[in-house]
Amino acid sequence: MPIPSPLYSRTAALCTTQEWRDWSGYFSAITYGPSYEVEYYAVRNAAGLMDASPLYKYEIRGADAERLLDRMVTRNVAKSRVGQVLYTPWCDEDGKVIDDGTLARLGPQHFRLTAADPSLRWLQDVGYGLDVELRDVSTELAALALQGPNSYAILQSLLPKAKLGGLRYYNLLQTEFNHTPLTITRTGYTGDLGYELWVAPEHAPALWDSIMETGAGYGILPLGLAALDILRVEAGLLLIEVDYSSTLHARIPDQQSSPYEIGLGWAVDLDKPDFIGKQALQAEHAAGTPRSLVGLEVNWYDLERLFGEANLPPQVAGRASRTAVPVYAGEEHVGQATSMVFSPILKKYIALATVRSEHAALGSQLEFEITVEYVRKRASATVTKMPFYNPAQKRALPNG
């Protein structure tokens, strides 16, 4: 049974629906009010605030911290600046992904890693014999995700001294809130302008209150997982155990994925010195990757036609569906869509899918299985550039 997170006193008071999901053992609100769409639009048009405390968090300090991390993750940690955040996967020796997360460089010898799954043991094993201090700070740090185009205005008026205007995408700054350290990273899981705030749990409720209060004039709403799931699919962001499996949980080799297969090839630096999985990844890079993650846009006219045959308007997933469906090229089964949702802002039915690489080129025409009144049918779908929705403010410097 889940337990309350450090922000539960605040989220529970707002969660009128009592719809909760277990996120890493904590109560996490699915929707706060009767309409998840209102929360979704708050992020796309104003701001949403989410309790992200259940993330696993680790501190890595010491003379060999950089060495340990460069051995573990696929991106080049040595090249990262203090104040930079890297999004990176990490792999096993076979080059198969264990997990993905963000790696914040707080100092020359000081890092903070987030992960979806518990990772202390892996860090310890990789760091065996190195001069590092590893700490699981999952319960020592609460996390608040403030996301949406108004997030900058809210945070800046709450923290006038913090130089947020110059804070670039995937960078961090250290400041104080209520005389206690606060780390702000310009990161998130929504594909929009946004920040994640890392603070000691005992100060988290006060920070939540201040943000909600300041944000009231900016249209802020609490953000639940249902809306988040739509936002992250539009942003083309993967969810572990939905869009791919951790190699640690795979039962058969087919369930394992390399970074190349899940669209994270850009995050693999084959030029850096030895790291776990490098040889396998070099070989895969040379030989070509058999499967690829793609974005699919399902042809709406096809949906209208197929549902129209049953005298119905198209019925598609309003909340993101995590039930995988087969994808075909002609008569051949070539992969599966793993997350799909009707994008409220784009008015398109979109999906994340893994398909055989020969069908992964942009514009490739595939078929996507849908069920019309219990009958399996196929709608045409086009391989589309991701992110599906990519607003300029995501990366741009806000007016500061």
Next chain:
Amino acid sequence: MANSATYDAIVIGGGHNGLVNAAYLARAGLKTLVLEQRHVLGGATVSEEIYPGFKFSVFSYVVSLMRPEIIRELELVRHGLTILPLESTITPLPDGRYIYRGPDSAATFRNISQFSTRDAEAYREYSYAMYHMAKAVKYILSIRPPDPTSFDPRELLALLKLGKHFLSLGEENIYTLAKLMTMSSADFLEEWFETDPLIATLSASGIIGTFLGPRSPGSAYVLLHHYMGEIDGVFRAWGFARGGTGGVAEAIASSARALGAELRTEARVAHVITRNGRAVGVALENGDEIYAKRIISSLDPKLTFLKLVDQNELPSDLVNRVGKFDSYGSSGKVNLALDAMPELSCLPGYGEHMRGAISISPSVNYIERAYDEAKYGRFAKKPYVDIIFPSAIDPGMAPPGKHVMSCFVQYAPYQLAEGDWNSQREAFGDAVVDTLSEYMPNLKQLILHRQVLSPWDIEQTIGLSGGNIFQGELSLSQLFFLRPAPGYAQYRTPIANYYQCGSGTHPGGGITGAPGRLAAIEILKDAGKVLQ
């Protein structure tokens, strides 16, 4: 230069239908020019900063049924369009109670149950029934009206398809549809419900923008118009546009430009130039003449036929019919800039109900009485008001903590029995604010700025004849193959190469883009092209 066509098409009027039309023409490769008289595009679909820091959706205030295919085909999202949900309606009552209908169907059920459990149950069934009706009518909205008098095989085929469509609805639905087409909204709703304020609020959808009362036959059909968005469910063609309704026009304009259309503001067209019964260009008020292969008017039928072209060019029966085309406006608009969110005395606090609509419609008689006044040329002292707080839905509409309040008011007749709108305007505004203050006692002290618009002001500012927000009454006698006139409902006119694409054509008013798109299909057909 004088005689050669510079453009493939000129669209007169940069309202949302003119822009949609131009975007589709440009998309098909036509060199297209839009001419707008004002300094800003959008027509009635416009947001303006009337008071510093406060953006008003000056005229139209919600997106009714913007066709999803237009959003997709013109890539309006990429061009900035966002339609935000507007999903509740609260009707405050003089006795301190209220009727609330929102996205939480159980909460809606409990609320209506306080008045009548029977009605709470009926409300769900009613939604299903209206869904079926809307589905039946949606087909009609998506097609060019066939000519029922023609023996052209194409027209006969279209009529046959229409007939088949109706037969497919089934007996029960056909009867309901017949009722909807002929009954008053109040009578129709009284077959379903017994709670007067619920009937009143629902019936209000049947009178918006029309010169009808809830007890006027024909008003039931207009109810249906408002259910059309329901069909699209999550596809949400109904709501509030980010940045106000001007956000819709800006997105379409941006798309049109990207597709190659040229958009010119402060370019007022004096008349259409014709030669041997064919439209060849336009003359601007500044004396410039611009030539094009085809001219499309997005203006209302009166302007399209009686002002832009010489009446001698038209058959006299058409001149006659358009002259009588009913386009007297019945509604006004009061836009307020507020220092803070006012409190509803029936449900204080800034809850989610303030992100939805507030309907001042306490009883059917209340609205009918308001209509009675208008029939005799007076604005309603106790009007029906449909309120939204755009800044609660899109915080960008006002500075943080401040708000804009949009009040759609009925009735305000175009023609006043006594005096004129210049002398009556503020008295009308006072009547509205006084009425609202009965439900929001602290409203008056929060008002920073007030903008009052009568139908006359609407006509003066954006040109809509009679100030009718639909470019002509949505009455049965002015719909489908009768809109704007029999024989001319297929977007063409008696003058070759002269077309119409405004809300005065099928399927009518509201921010739908449908007339603009359907007209583009016909124009392109004549040009030997197909709308892709």
